[in-house]
Amino acid sequence: NAGVTQTPKFRILKIGQSMTLQCAQDMNHNYMYWYRQDPGMGLKLIYYSVGAGITDKGEVPNGYNVSRSTTEDFPLRLELAAPSQTSVYFCASSYGDRRQETQYFGPGTRLLVL
Amino acid sequence: GENVEQHPSTLSVQEGDSAVIKCTYSDSASNYFPWYKQELGKRPQLIIDIRSNVGEKKDQRIAVTLNKTAKHFSLHITETQPEDSAVYFCAASNNDMRFGAGTRLTVKP
Numbered sequence: 648n649a650g651v652t653q654t655p656k657f658r659i660l661k662i663g664q665s666m667t668l669q670c671a672q673d674m675n676h677n678y679m680y681w682y683r684q685d686p687g688m689g690l691k692l693i694y695y696s697v698g699a700g701i702t703d704k705g706e707v708p709n710g711y712n713v714s715r716s717t718t719e720d721f722p723l724r725l726e727l728a729a730p731s732q733t734s735v736y737f738c739a740s741s742y743g744d745r746r747q748e749t750q751y752f753g754p755g756t757r758l759l760v761l
Numbered sequence: 762g763e764n765v766e767q768h769p770s771t772l773s774v775q776e777g778d779s780a781v782i783k784c785t786y787s788d789s790a791s792n793y794f795p796w797y798k799q800e801l802g803k804r805p806q807l808i809i810d811i812r813s814n815v816g817e818k819k820d821q822r823i824a825v826t827l828n829k830t831a832k833h834f835s836l837h838i839t840e841t842q843p844e845d846s847a848v849y850f851c852a853a854s855n856n857d858m859r860f861g862a863g864t865r866l867t868v869k870p
Binding site: 754 | 762767792793795803804805806807810812850854855856857858859860861862863
């Protein structure tokens with residue numbers, strides 16, 4: 648199994664541009680998550696999904712959108728990028744009925760907005 | 762929602778010494794407490810977790826203790842080695858997992 652994969656690894660955006668961060672998992676996990684990690688800080692939940700077709704906001708959803716059309720994929724969309732969105736983005740997945748199981752993280756996407 | 766505080770933010774120990782990292786949480790309904798290790802430039806990886814029906818859990822050199830009454834839990838690393846150097850994150854969850862800000866552990870050879 649590849650586990651959780653993310654693309655791209657690194658991206659530079661100009662203010663106002665848009666992009667989609669890709670995330671995929673091959674473990675048949677029902678839960679998927681998007682976090683951002685600012686320098687020297689912990690992980691903040693942006694959005695999560697309990698299964699295909701179902702998404703919900705986390706702590707810091709403003710400026711982002713998600714969709715979950717399949718069990719495997721959970722892309723994160725940034726519209727009108729702002730410098731405050733400069734961060735490392737981690738996708739994660741877990742299996743279970745509630746969000747209380749081990750989360751497996753992807754390698755991260757480093758985003759710089761200039 | 763849940764709020765997790767983690768201390769200390771940085772910790773430096775000599776190789777072979779023990780290291781202790783402490784976290785407090787606010788939601789008394791939280792019942793799952795994982796610890797993640799993140800090496801520089803890498804993804805967070807689970808090292809140990811504990812559920813609220815258990816007071817202590819051990820896995821070789823690492824252990825976690827949980828005090829539900831006081832709403833705090835701790836990570837204990839014994840016989841530290843240079844490869845233990847990393848950032849450690851605690852988290853607490855009751856269907857809404859929140860992470861602490863992290864502890865940068867440096868183990869000096």
